[in-house]
Amino acid sequence: GQQVMQIPQYQHVQEGEDFTTYCNSSTTLSNIQWYKQRPGGHPVFLIQLVKSGEVKKQKRLTFQFGEAKKNSSLHITATQTTDVGTYFCAERDSFGGATNKLIFGTGTLLAVQP
């Protein structure tokens, strides 16, 4: 089946530093989504990327989809304490035929020290 690996598993940064998490799939993706889960909360949708090489920005967050559509990244510029949480990429399962289920990556936990 599909596997979606994220690195790093955990990152601790000083407030103001940049942060990047990477998502790698064993298969070509039709699209990739990113979610954020605050401590004690539930995952909340951030963005969806569809096109090869696509780059989208949300304020200090930059999302990129790889040219081969097998990897993606999320970069946060000048982190703030409000960025704390676990960031998940998620891909639609393409193994075994048409389906609408989402497979979540392993996640990256971001800690920001003020």
Add this chain to the structure above:
Amino acid sequence: SAVISQKPSRDICQRGTSLTIQCQVDSQVTMMFWYRQQPGQSLTLIATANQGSEATYESGFVIDKFPISRPNLTFSTLTVSNMSPEDSSIYLCSAYGGRESGANVLTFGAGSRLTVL
């Protein structure tokens, strides 16, 4: 976007008992998804609940352990049966209905945190 209400938000259960989690969506949705999130881990899909048919379970999850009901297009339940401490997790209900029209964006309930003693 869809609003999903889930209850209970948390519970402490005794080994061998069963607990049913309820999930209510404020709009009609075709599919609802039940995920499990063990402490410090990612989300693992348990099953997809379709109205009018049996749920589709993922590898490693069986109906006897996690029976699911889907009586209508706005409601679903997940039962965790014959619980053991290994079932201590957060169980999350979700459905499509995000702010991007036409996109497969999952909206989640707040989750049910189960602790099995």
